[in-house]
Amino acid sequence: MRKIMSIDGGGTKVLCLIADEEGNLLGTGTGGSANGSFNTPEEVNESVSAAIVEALESSKGSADASDIGTVYCAMPANPRPAVHDKLGGQVDLREVGEFTLSLYAAIQxxxxxxxxxxxxxxxxxxxxxxxxxxxxxxxxxxxxxxxxxxxxxxxxxxxxxxxxxxxxxxxxxxxxxxxxxxxxxxxxxxxxxxxxxxxxxxxxxxxxxxxxxxxxxxxxxxxxxxxxxxxxxxxxxxxxxxxxxxxxxxxxxxxxxxxxxxxxxxxxxxxxxxxxxxxxxxxxxLFEPVAGGILLGLMHRGFPVKENIDLLKERLSPFLYRLPQ
The missing domain is CATH 3.30.420.40 (ATPase, nucleotide binding domain)
Known part of the structure; x- marks a missing residue:
């Protein structure tokens, strides 16, 4: 089954994750800021592209552009040019919004x-x-x-x-x-x-x-x-x-x-x-917002997210949300 990608961008940085159909983390990437009110379209494209490329490269062959089935994305800017350039125009891009991505990451x-x-x-x-x-x-x-x-x-x-x-x-x-x-x-x-x-x-x-x-x-x-x-x-x-x-x-x-x-x-x-x-x-x-795209992708594919939350906490452990004590 084709892989799930999640992209979360904002005024500080862009994060990108790739996971398989069971929530195993395959690759991660980071880019610069991406806010359409404060960054030019060229800067947004550069930030999103950098995050996607780094995530694909960090997967070390377990995922390439043609393996990505669905991309869940949330950012205050237009990610489409960069996503289609790096993954192809046929990729299923779902711009779910910051609220949807973050809420599902937080409480599923x-x-x-x-x-x-x-x-x-x-x-x-x-x-x-x-x-x-x-x-x-x-x-x-x-x-x-x-x-x-x-x-x-x-x-x-x-x-x-x-x-x-x-x-x-x-x-x-x-x-x-x-x-x-x-x-x-x-x-x-x-x-x-x-x-x-x-x-x-x-x-x-x-x-x-x-x-x-x-x-x-x-x-x-x-x-x-x-x-x-x-x-x-x-x-x-x-x-x-x-x-x-x-x-x-x-x-x-x-x-x-x-x-x-x-x-x-x-x-x-x-x-x-x-x-x-x-x-x-x-x-x-429970999780950082960027993990929300992976969780949404799993849920939409019929994977029982809440029933397997302890397993997913292990598989997505680098992106557990940690409040200061």
Missing amino acids: EEYGALALAGTGSFVHLKTETVSKRAGGHGSLFGDEGSGYDIGRQALIAYTRVLDGTEPSTPLFESINERLGEWKLSHIYEIISLPRGRQRSFISSLCRSVGHCAAGGDPVAAEILRKAGESLAYQMNGLLSKLGDELPNPFKASIAGGVWKAHPIVFSTFAECVERAHPSVDVVAP
């Missing part, structure tokens, strides 16, 4: 709620009768709780120290180190970067915030706590719209790299959502 169910917080952010829920989404309006006036938003808040804290209105903390020194030779007087060079690079750099500061929060920096911890609150605020708004139609019980989960910055993000989010909606069970995801 079609219905539920998800808060995605990576470079950007959004919340989405789906029941048997409704599908609703909030957020995801971009870094200029949205994406609350995202990696970009956290990085932006870190830069605001940094400039306040420069201005002398706030005392220095380890977060200031961490950002100072990240700025390198730009240092103090050249911080505004960030503004002149191409918008894709600017967004990637600012989002990458989320890791610095998480590291400083783990070291006890109160400013960093507060930025992350507010990120969890912002994401919960959006989720609670969606859940409240359902009113009496909210299923009981109902699962909510998460996806994206922001949640790995520090435990306070997830704990704050879960506490706020479960307090406002006691029938909602906020659970950590």
Whole structure:
């Protein structure tokens, strides 16, 4: 039987997996960022192509382009030119969307709620009768709780120290180190970067915030706590719209790299959502979003995913989602 490929792309990177009809992982690949709002079509094609080629090469002969039967793909950009170029125009390409890919990776169910917080952010829920989404309006006036938003808040804290209105903390020194030779007087060079690079750099500061929060920096911890609150605020708004139609019980989960910055993000989010909606069970995801495409492919081929979840955890173990403790 022909192989399954999953591609998950976003503002930071593109991931590609190849698996056989029993969920055995055959190859993996990585490419650059792929967001149609911030990357050119040529950059998107280069990132997707690089991930596909690396995944095929890493399979060491167990999968080539002609072996790929179905591709499950989710990204805020057009993957079709690169997919068809590398795999042929007859491949079965299914653009399932970030919510569908991530939710199935998280809880192996079609219905539920998800808060995605990576470079950007959004919340989405789906029941048997409704599908609703909030957020995801971009870094200029949205994406609350995202990696970009956290990085932006870190830069605001940094400039306040420069201005002398706030005392220095380890977060200031961490950002100072990240700025390198730009240092103090050249911080505004960030503004002149191409918008894709600017967004990637600012989002990458989320890791610095998480590291400083783990070291006890109160400013960093507060930025992350507010990120969890912002994401919960959006989720609670969606859940409240359902009113009496909210299923009981109902699962909510998460996806994206922001949640790995520090435990306070997830704990704050879960506490706020479960307090406002006691029938909602906020659970950590089982797999990274990119594994969702493999799981969807197996399910659509009749493979009993939930009944074999322990086996699949072994076979896809590099892509288990790991929250910080």
